[in-house]
Amino acid sequence: MNAIVFDHVSKDYGDVLAVDDVSLSIEPGKTVALLGPNGAGKSTSINMLLGLLRPSRGTVSVFGRTPRQAVAAGQMGAMLQSGQLIPELSVKELIDLVRKLYPEPLDLDEILKLADLTDLVKRRANKLSGGQSQRVRFALAIAGAPKALLLDEPTAAMDVESRLRFWESMRGYAAGGRTVLFATHYLEEADEHSDRVIVIARGKVVADGTAAQIKADVGGHAVRFTLGEQPAAGLDLLPGVTAVEVAAGTATLRTSDTDATLAGLYRGTTLDVRDLQLSGADLEDAFLALTRES
Amino acid sequence: MLYYAKTEALRMLRNRRYIIFVVLFPVVFYLINANIYGDQKDAGGVRMSTYLLVSMAAYGALASSMMSSAVPWAQERQSGWLRQLQITPLPSWAIIVTKLGAAMLLVLPSLLLVSAAAVLQQGVSMPAGQWLPLLLSLWIGTIPFIALGLFIGSLLSADAAQPAAMICMFALSLLGGLWFPIDAIGGTMRTLAHFMPSYHYANLGWNVIAGNGLPMSDVLIVVAWAVVLGGAAAYAYRRATVRA
Ligand SMILES: Nc1ncnc2c1ncn2[C@@H]1O[C@H](COP(=O)(O)OP(=O)(O)OP(=O)(O)O)[C@@H](O)[C@H]1O
Ligand SMILES: [Mg+2]
Numbered sequence: 001m002n003a004i005v006f007d008h009v010s011k012d013y014g015d016v017l018a019v020d021d022v023s024l025s026i027e028p029g030k031t032v033a034l035l036g037p038n039g040a041g042k043s044t045s046i047n048m049l050l051g052l053l054r055p056s057r058g059t060v061s062v063f064g065r066t067p068r069q070a071v072a073a074g075q076m077g078a079m080l081q082s083g084q085l086i087p088e089l090s091v092k093e094l095i096d097l098v099r100k101l102y103p104e105p106l107d108l109d110e111i112l113k114l115a116d117l118t119d120l121v122k123r124r125a126n127k128l129s130g131g132q133s134q135r136v137r138f139a140l141a142i143a144g145a146p147k148a149l150l151l152d153e154p155t156a157a158m159d160v161e162s163r164l165r166f167w168e169s170m171r172g173y174a175a176g177g178r179t180v181l182f183a184t185h186y187l188e189e190a191d192e193h194s195d196r197v198i199v200i201a202r203g204k205v206v207a208d209g210t211a212a213q214i215k216a217d218v219g220g221h222a223v224r225f226t227l228g229e230q231p232a233a234g235l236d237l238l239p240g241v242t243a244v245e246v247a248a249g250t251a252t253l254r255t256s257d258t259d260a261t262l263a264g265l266y267r268g269t270t271l272d273v274r275d276l277q278l279s280g281a282d283l284e285d286a287f288l289a290l291t292r293e294s
Numbered sequence: 295m296l297y298y299a300k301t302e303a304l305r306m307l308r309n310r311r312y313i314i315f316v317v318l319f320p321v322v323f324y325l326i327n328a329n330i331y332g333d334q335k336d337a338g339g340v341r342m343s344t345y346l347l348v349s350m351a352a353y354g355a356l357a358s359s360m361m362s363s364a365v366p367w368a369q370e371r372q373s374g375w376l377r378q379l380q381i382t383p384l385p386s387w388a389i390i391v392t393k394l395g396a397a398m399l400l401v402l403p404s405l406l407l408v409s410a411a412a413v414l415q416q417g418v419s420m421p422a423g424q425w426l427p428l429l430l431s432l433w434i435g436t437i438p439f440i441a442l443g444l445f446i447g448s449l450l451s452a453d454a455a456q457p458a459a460m461i462c463m464f465a466l467s468l469l470g471g472l473w474f475p476i477d478a479i480g481g482t483m484r485t486l487a488h489f490m491p492s493y494h495y496a497n498l499g500w501n502v503i504a505g506n507g508l509p510m511s512d513v514l515i516v517v518a519w520a521v522v523l524g525g526a527a528a529y530a531y532r533r534a535t536v537r538a
Contacts, residue, residue, distance in 0.1 A: 050381050074383040083374030088305035100297045101382040140378060 001064050003028040003148055003179040004049065009058035010203075011044050018044040020203035021058070026196075028063075028147070031170075031180040033190035036200040037291050042183035043081050045200075046152050049181075050078055062148060070148070074102040077146030079137045079154050081183075087126035091117055094125060095139050102144025114169045115139035130157040138166065142173050149173065151182035155189070167193050187211070187287040201291035214290070221258045223265070224277040227251040238264040295388055302396035306362045312400075316361050320354030321407050328416050337477060338504045343416040345475070347408060348499035351432055353472040354404030356492055357463055359436040362400045363443025364459035367393060368452040371534055380535065390444065390531050397440040398433070405432055424502055431498040431508060435516050438491050439466070441523035448530035466492035491519040 004026040011019040019041040026032050034042050047053040048060050051067035062070035070076050085094055092108070095117075099105035112118045115135045120128070128136065134157050141149060151170070155163045170193065174180045184190055190197045191211035199207040199214065207214050228249050236244045240257035255261040258278060265273060306312050324346055332343035370376050379389055409429065412418040420428070446458050467473055469483070470492025476484050487493040494515040501509045 052377060052380060071381055072383050072385070076381055078381050080374060080377055080381075083378055086301075086305055086370070086375060088308040089301060093301055093304070097298060097301050098378075098382060101295075101379075101384045103383065137378075144382065 001028075002026060003030070003063060004181065005059075005061045006045070007059050007061075009045075009048065009055045009060055011041075011048060011053065012056050018203055019048070019055075022200070022203070022205055023058075024198060024205060024208065026179060026181065028179050029177045030196060031174045031182075031194045033194035033197045034181060034183045034200065035185070035187060035190045035197050035287070036183075037185060039202075040200045040291070041203040042200065043152055044203075046078070046080075046150050046181070046183060049148075049150060050076060074104070074144050075147045076150070077141040077144055077148075078150040079134075079141045079152060081152040081156075083137060085125035085128075085133060085136060088124065090122050090124050091128075091136055091139075092121040094136060095143055098140045098143040102146075104145055105143055106145045111139050111143055114142060114172055116165055116169060131159060131162045134158055135162070135166070138169065146178070148179045148181070151180065153183050153185070155184075187214075191215075199287075199290055206290050221255050222279045223253040223255055223258060223261055224275075224279070225251055225273045226275040227271070228274075230271055234269065238268065240264075295384065295392055298384070299392050299396045299399070302392060303399045306366070306396070306400050312358075312361055316354060316358040316400075317403050317407060320350045320357070320404050321411050323353075324350035324408050324411055325415060328412070332416055336475065340504055341418075343412060344418050344420070344503050345500065347412040347416075347418055348428070348432070348496060348503055349472045349475075351405050351408040352470075352492070352496040352499060353467050354408055355401045355432055355436050356439050356466060356472070356495070358401045358404050359397055359439035360443040360446075360459045360463045362397045363393065363440050364446040364455045365452060367444055367447030368450055368455035371448070372452050376535070386535055390528070393444060394437070394440055397443070398436060401433060401436045405429060420503065424505070427508055428499050428502045431502065431513075432495075435495045435498055438495070438516060438519040438523045441520065441527040445523060445527040445530050448527065448534040466490055469493070470496060472496055491516060491523075494519075 002025040006022045006024050009019055009022050010017065022045070034045065036042050044053065048055050049062060049067055051071050060067055063075060065073070067076070089097070095108060095111055099108065099111070106114075112121060115138050117135055117139055120132060123132075125133070125136065134154065138151075138154065141151065154170070155166055158166060167189075170180065170182070182194070187197075194211070196209065197207070197211050197214055198205055226249060227246060232244065232246045232251060235241065235251060235253060238253065239260035240255040241253050241261055242256060243254040245252045253261060265271070327350075328343045328346050331346070332341065334342045336342060336345050376389070380386060409425075442462060443459060446455050446462070450458055469486050470490040471487050472492060476487045476493070494512040497512045498508055498516065501507065501512070
């Protein structure tokens with residue numbers, strides 16, 4: 001049975017279509033990244049998975065049940081995109097409060113260790129820094145030992161060091177055969193920390209696979225040269241090329257295989273190629289190419 | 295759920311505003327007034343020090359009911375804490391019921407402190423057969439006010455809930471005759487008081503100390519208010535947590 005299934009799910013807010021006919025399934029035990037720019041529909045999807053929002057059309061299921069049933073059974077834990085803690089309570093009190101609401105929670109010590117909070121147990125929530133509060137919110141998400149963990153932009157407000165430690169903790173938690181779905185804006189984060197990346201833009205799934213596959217699909221490399229007045233026709237047929245852009249006399253070829261493309265360019269065409277530039281696998285470029293308004 | 299109720303109570307006890315307005319204010323107010331008017335008698339021959347015990351305990355309980363419900367609740371809704379709870383196995387009715395329970399727990403300090411001040415400083419004494427119904431009715435009778443607080447908290451933003459709760463609290467205290475005996479004012483104020491749940495609530499206590507026992511009509515009116523305001527709170531809560 002799949003951990004998470006979206007079956008032709010759409011969600012509209014009035015006349016804004018936030019999620020547009022999405023179908024996907026996620027196997028248990030996988031760590032999956034939900035990658036997309038602002039307004040792509042990531043939070044909307046996560047809130048539907050938690051039963052906080054109801055889909056306008058289609059069905060969402062978690063471990064074969066409705067999201068509300070899965071929540072009631074204590075199978076879900078989440079870090080929502082925004083959320084504050086109760087200022088008057090200490091870190092320990094907050095974690096204990098949430099732990100005790102779940103049928104089979106993790107041990108307090110284990111949570112503190114995973115979330116790297118051991119030194120802050122007694123600190124009141126209103127005296128925590130932004131990054132520290134994020135860690136407490138992570139602790140609350142895993143406190144009940146949920147089988148499915150949903151993280152909506154979990155590393156926002158964290159510095160580089162905390163990010164590294166955070167992803168380590170996330171891995172530690174996922175290692176127990178748990179399913180993790182996290183939303184992010186950064187292909188790099190998705191690439192490094194997930195088994196699979198689902199790219200969404202404007203409410204639709206635009207790519208789905210391992211990070212390597214996605215990079216190859218969009219053409220992780222670019223070949224750029226001055227085309228001048230010469231015709232661009234045929235460039236898109238060169239080996240390896242996935243997209244061609246011509247602007248102000250400069251041609252940019254996105255390619256999954258630079259060598260083949262260059263060979264084709266020099267041997268297969270009669271173009272006068274000048275100012276040749278090669279750029280490596282630019283992840284952000286690849287991501288932008290995927291999610292740009294077409 | 296018990297632990298949830300406990301932490302709810304704990305956090306309010308750490309709130310300075312709650313302590314000052316709700317716990318200290320009624321006691322101080324009682325001591326001042328009782329020391330000035332304490333030896334006078336009201337129309338029924340009850341010493342003012344005892345009469346004021348009921349008024350100030352009722353005021354403290356009323357203030358506590360509203361303070362520990364409206365604003366914290368509005369804040370939790372807005373800050374996303376409610377959503378954090380909604381994704382745990384805690385059923386959503388349990389959240390609001392716990393709020394009610396915790397708020398009732400928080401009424402006790404002001405009730406008991408005013409009573410203690412009355413006994414220790416003013417030498418008020420009553421048979422157990424009066425203390426018990428007095429404290430119980432003033433305790434359980436706070437349900438309509440807590441419901442009103444939760445209603446406000448479900449309906450308004452935290453910024454708006456603060457003044458709304460304050461206004462309701464002062465209006466209920468003043469018009470219900472908790473600060474000045476309505477008999478002393480009379481006229482329209484007296485008519486107005488009869489429309490206030492707070493008047494009937496305090497009247498439970500005033501009747502008990504006068505040796506009349508619990509007046510059935512006031513009990514019924516307080517229960518009716520509890521049903522109406524409880525219904526309104528439940529409706530507003532459902533509206534606030536409904537899944538779009
Ligand atoms: N409550 C709402 N009412 C109306 N429109 C909404 C509401 N919530 C979200 N939207 C719209 O739905 C779309 C998807 O929003 P969503 O929050 O799911 O995006 P996101 O991928 O999480 O973005 P971000 O990276 O900025 O968090 C956006 O266009 C947003 O403006
Ligand atoms: Mg979002």
